[in-house]
Amino acid sequence: MLIRGQHIATGQVVDVLVNDASGLITDVAPPDPARTPDAGNSGLLIAPGLLDIHINGFAAVDFQNPALTADDLGRATLEQLRHGTTQYLVTIVSETRDRMIACFRAVSRALDRRPELARAVPGFHVEGPYLSAEEGPRGAHLREVLRAPSWEEFQQFQEAAGGRIRLITVAPELPGMTRFIEQATASGVVVGMGHTAASAQQIADAVAAGATVSTHLGNGSHAVLPRHANYIQAQLAEDRLKATFIADGHHLPPYVVKNFIRAKGVARSILVTDAVPPAGMPPGIYRYGRVEVEAKPGGLICLPGTPYLFGAATTLEKCVSNVVAWAGVSLADAVTMATDHPARLLGLAPRVLEKGAPADLIVFAWEDGQIRVTDAVAGGKRFSSTP
Numbered sequence: 001m002l003i004r005g006q007h008i009a010t011g012q013v014v015d016v017l018v019n020d021a022s023g024l025i026t027d028v029a030p031p032d033p034a035r036t037p038d039a040g041n042s043g044l045l046i047a048p049g050l051l052d053i054h055i056n057g058f059a060a061v062d063f064q065n066p067a068l069t070a071d072d073l074g075r076a077t078l079e080q081l082r083h084g085t086t087q088y089l090v091t092i093v094s095e096t097r098d099r100m101i102a103c104f105r106a107v108s109r110a111l112d113r114r115p116e117l118a119r120a121v122p123g124f125h126v127e128g129p130y131l132s133a134e135e136g137p138r139g140a141h142l143r144e145v146l147r148a149p150s151w152e153e154f155q156q157f158q159e160a161a162g163g164r165i166r167l168i169t170v171a172p173e174l175p176g177m178t179r180f181i182e183q184a185t186a187s188g189v190v191v192g193m194g195h196t197a198a199s200a201q202q203i204a205d206a207v208a209a210g211a212t213v214s215t216h217l218g219n220g221s222h223a224v225l226p227r228h229a230n231y232i233q234a235q236l237a238e239d240r241l242k243a244t245f246i247a248d249g250h251h252l253p254p255y256v257v258k259n260f261i262r263a264k265g266v267a268r269s270i271l272v273t274d275a276v277p278p279a280g281m282p283p284g285i286y287r288y289g290r291v292e293v294e295a296k297p298g299g300l301i302c303l304p305g306t307p308y309l310f311g312a313a314t315t316l317e318k319c320v321s322n323v324v325a326w327a328g329v330s331l332a333d334a335v336t337m338a339t340d341h342p343a344r345l346l347g348l349a350p351r352v353l354e355k356g357a358p359a360d361l362i363v364f365a366w367e368d369g370q371i372r373v374t375d376a377v378a379g380g381k382r383f384s385s386t387p
């Protein structure tokens, strides 16, 4: 397969050659005028496929559903491909032990059966259940299922997940958390902090124990905080922590996105959607786990009848465009925040357009400050984004 377009990092027009069988890039070369590309043209851009490490559902598919099927997961995967997200971590949130185990099993069964899904989903993000139960920090997590960390329980989750849990988000201030972070880190799981009311000392202790990322920094927090001594400032100033941001304009206003990305720096910034089942769908009421959520016109997701945010309806391509508009970074830098940076956080192969790299890539137009994906290539197959 031959894909032509402007290389996102260099701006040069290139031909990217893909071995359909191996799914690897076999060459990145100057364009050959004698050959007609299978996708793309010299006016479009080529970038690595987007990687979303925080997504709870998409296209009305609910990852928090213990009865999730391989077809459901396939539908969510295909719809995300149309928006340029070629890989994602299925995110399971706080629930009872049995329900979480059932969710891990349902997704794992689908990944075991379908290699194309196993390629798209390199693992799980577990957000909870070891989070703050305080109003504000707990966000929309069910209060009654939040609890202190248990390594024994987490190992049951990991077993149900087929060893695929790659990232867990925890609140550092919970009793026994330092030890838990050390154990999780030693087992190869990346530890993030979020839905927390931790002190600066507790944040520092969590980092010393192995935590490496702040989860959707600025969200899952109190509505009002002390102006200086607060956990957002402490995490922003901690250079050993990377941070994920929901740059949808609802979770963080544009000027906060700008401040946070400047404070963290491009290299430590990662974009996520925190998307829930209504993402990619028209406004309406949708099922998410045991609750119903309302998607309002304009992309706001709430518990029906309340103003509280309940996940996002955005896409990662939209977040990349937003960051270019709001944070004063280049398109190439914004793309790395949704490709290579999350991959490096998880210890996955670098997401670059180079010979020998996985052919996980997107072709897109950059029009009026927006990404319009025309094609995605994943696992040696091409997916056109036109419905």
Ligand SMILES: [Zn+2]
Binding pocket: 127, 139, 194, 195, 216, 220
């Ligand atoms: Zn959250």
